[in-house]
Amino acid sequence: MMKRVAAILAGVLLAACGGNVRTAEMAQYDLGNLTGNWSGSRIPLTAVEVQASSWLSGPVMYFRLAYAEPLRRQSYAESRWAAPPAELLEAFLKRRIVFGQPDFSGTGCRLQLVIVELEQRFDDPKNSQVVLEVRAVLTPLRSSEMLAKRAFVIHKPAVVPVASGGVAATRDAVQALADDLGAWVEETGREKPAIAERCRTH
Numbered sequence: 001m002m003k004r005v006a007a008i009l010a011g012v013l014l015a016a017c018g019g020n021v022r023t024a025e026m027a028q029y030d031l032g033n034l035t036g037n038w039s040g041s042r043i044p045l046t047a048v049e050v051q052a053s054s055w056l057s058g059p060v061m062y063f064r065l066a067y068a069e070p071l072r073r074q075s076y077a078e079s080r081w082a083a084p085p086a087e088l089l090e091a092f093l094k095r096r097i098v099f100g101q102p103d104f105s106g107t108g109c110r111l112q113l114v115i116v117e118l119e120q121r122f123d124d125p126k127n128s129q130v131v132l133e134v135r136a137v138l139t140p141l142r143s144s145e146m147l148a149k150r151a152f153v154i155h156k157p158a159v160v161p162v163a164s165g166g167v168a169a170t171r172d173a174v175q176a177l178a179d180d181l182g183a184w185v186e187e188t189g190r191e192k193p194a195i196a197e198r199c200r201t202h
Helices: 002-019 085-098 163-191 193-201
Strands: 027-029 045-052 060-065 074-081 109-124 127-140 148-157
Touching: 027 163, 045 085, 060 163, 074 163, 085 109, 085 163, 109 163, 109 193, 127 163, 127 193, 148 163, 163 193
Parallel strands: 027 074, 045 109, 060 109
Antiparallel strands: 060 074, 109 127, 127 148
16 A cells, blocks of 8 residues: 555656656747848749758758768757748748839749758858758749749858858848849840740730
8 A cells, every 4th residue: 555655656746847847949940031122123023933852841950060971961959940941932032022023013924943952061060051052943924934044052151050050041041042033034134035025925
């Protein structure tokens, strides 16, 4: 009988102690309130679609110790994106591009992007950079015909060698990507006016 009572008391004590244990809360990050103007005004865009490589389909935040294990992809245990990177990037680019056009009329072409790589790469224990690789294709709105394409590779240094530093660097990389996309679309419209005309009339 005494053994049974002791066992019950021990269980109550363990439960009480367990109730006081605080587990670490998962940190969730997004891109914040990015700003800027869209410069690719020669070609109207009515849709932006972003996809990602299969390993970037979830909210995991990846890093790579290039100085020690260059072939190993690792992830932060207590930090995540608030949504998959493709979803975060698409939401920002829609605000920046589609609804940021001063003469938006709902007609134009479609910009399709694929995130090929997004990781925080450590060149040594104290220094890292975010690497963002994206493939971009310009197509008619109702067709898969490729009108123009370009690959973008962006490197942005992280101020601190931790997850939050990678997030800030990713934000800088996304801002730079938007600027580069605008310059590319503007250049395409200037050098290939037939593409710009097609996007304005279809």
